[in-house]
Amino acid sequence: MRTGDDSGNDGWDDGTHDIGLKERTDPLPDAPRTWPSAQQWLVILGTPAVLLGVLWLFADSHVQELRDGQTATVIGAGGCHEGGGHTGPPPSCHATWQFLDGHTSSGTVPSSSVTEGDTVFAGEGWAYPSAAPVWQLVGIFSFIAASVLVVNVAIWVVEFRQDRQRRTYELRYGHEYLPEPEGTSDPAGSAA
Secondary structure, three states, X not given: OOOOOOOXXXXXXXXXXXXXXXXXXXXXXXXXOXXXXXXXXXXXXXXXXXXXXXXXXXHHHHHHHHHHOEEEEEEEEXXXXXXXXXXXXXXXXXXXXXXXXXXXXXXXXXXXXXXOOOEEEEEOOEEEOOOHHHHHHHHHHHHHHHHHHHHHHHHHHHHHHHHHHHHHHHHHXXXXXXXXXXXXXXXXXXXX
């Protein structure tokens, strides 16, 4: 009688031997899915909501400017300041502009030079040399908001996968999963 210890039987049943190790046909169980608790949902949804709310406080005025702004023509300008670089006030000019419907407004234009006849992107009491700076500010806030959401989702997915891996390990092997500490190396591989 063969015991499976000799070199003639490599542990696989090829149909010619009736003794030997058989490949496991039923898959190992996965840990059941668990949904986040109320506290976890608060962190998952609350953190980006608070951050997006703070961002909205800063971006709201620029979004409103972008929505309400129109093309206007400068009809008078003066009092321009070149600006003092990083330490001084930014460049600006006081100007009066006229909208396409004929009404006028005035305010400060963040530019070192504005002359009569220039076209500006303006609203009531504010103006920019073009719509580009407003789009740039809104774009920056949008990018930050999207990044907050993407990072939050990525963190949640990584945490979910690590938790599932830990629970699957505990289910399969019956003891707690302890990941290998970072910075440790295989002692057998360190000897040269």
